[in-house]
Amino acid sequence: MNSIIIFIVGIFCLAVIAGVLQPSKKKKTRRSKRTKNPAIKKSANTGFNRSSSTCRTDEVILTLPLDKMTGAEFERLLTLYFRDNGYTVKEVGVGGRDGGVDLVITDKRGEKTAVQAKCYADHNKVQVMTVRELVGAKRNHDCILSLIVTTSDLTGPARKEADQFKVDYWHGGLVDSKLRSWGKWTPSNRKVKTTTTKKERSLSKTVSNIKCSCGAAMVKRKNKAGAEFLGCSSYPTCRKTKAI
Structure with missing residues (x-):
């Protein structure tokens, strides 16, 4: 038991x-x-680190051609430009998380402008959606004005939308001109060798009455197929063309 x-x-x-x-x-x-x-x-x-490979130092950026920059480097170049021109600059789009606005610049009167920067190749243009995003996003930063700065240009519908909502824009030729006038941006000059005949050279000097969007005169040129077209006389600073 x-x-x-x-x-x-x-x-x-x-x-x-x-x-x-x-x-x-x-x-x-x-x-x-x-x-x-x-x-x-x-x-x-x-977080995004500006010292990383996606954005080189300011000294390097000031020597880079626009087509050799990343989007972050183009934004940084504009930051330096606006600061030297008397603006207080806030970089809100670092790392691509911009929500439609890359920079907020404030002038001496306290007036704020929302800036969207687009570092595009010539064949890529700013779409209408970018304009709409900027118009909506500028309110989030208490901005009165808005500005699109692009190394390329805007599409037709994008220009129409920008004019309707009073969005200012700088295209590639204007951006290049402003940065060069600034004096601190000194990109390395690349010499491009081209072989043209005497006839083609004479055609390229034929100035037309048509003005380019950057303000320079258009001149007659010929492409590789022999067809004539109008090109901006300030090439390669401005690469705009028009059909004859």
Whole structure:
């Protein structure tokens, strides 16, 4: 009889010990999971670093041609330009998270302008959606005015939208002219060798009465297929063309 009682008591003690040990394992598992989450959040919150390879130093940027810059570098160049021209500049679009606005510039009167910068190749133009985003986003920064600065140009619908909502815009030729007049931007001059016949050279000097969008006169030229077209006389600063 005593042996049976001892056996029952032993089973009961084992059950109690097992119940005590099992929750402790669960707690360890939960703790291990919690320690992993902060590491994930920390890596996800890593901010954009201007000293990284996506944006070179100011000294380097001031020597780069526009077509050799990244979007972040073009924004930085504009920041330096506006500051030297008396504006207070806030870089709100660092790393591409602009929400429609890259820079907020404030003049001496306290008037704020929302700036959207687009560093595009010649064949890429600013679309109408960019204009609409800027118009909507400028209110988030308490800006009265808005400006699009692009190394290329705007599409026809984008120009129409910009004129309708009073959005100012600088196209590639104007941007190049303003930056060169500033004096601090000194891109390396690239010499392009071209072979043209005497007839083609005479055609290129034929000035038409048509003006380019940058204000310079258009001149007659010939493409590789021999077809004539009008090109801006300030080429390669301005690359605008028109069909004859």
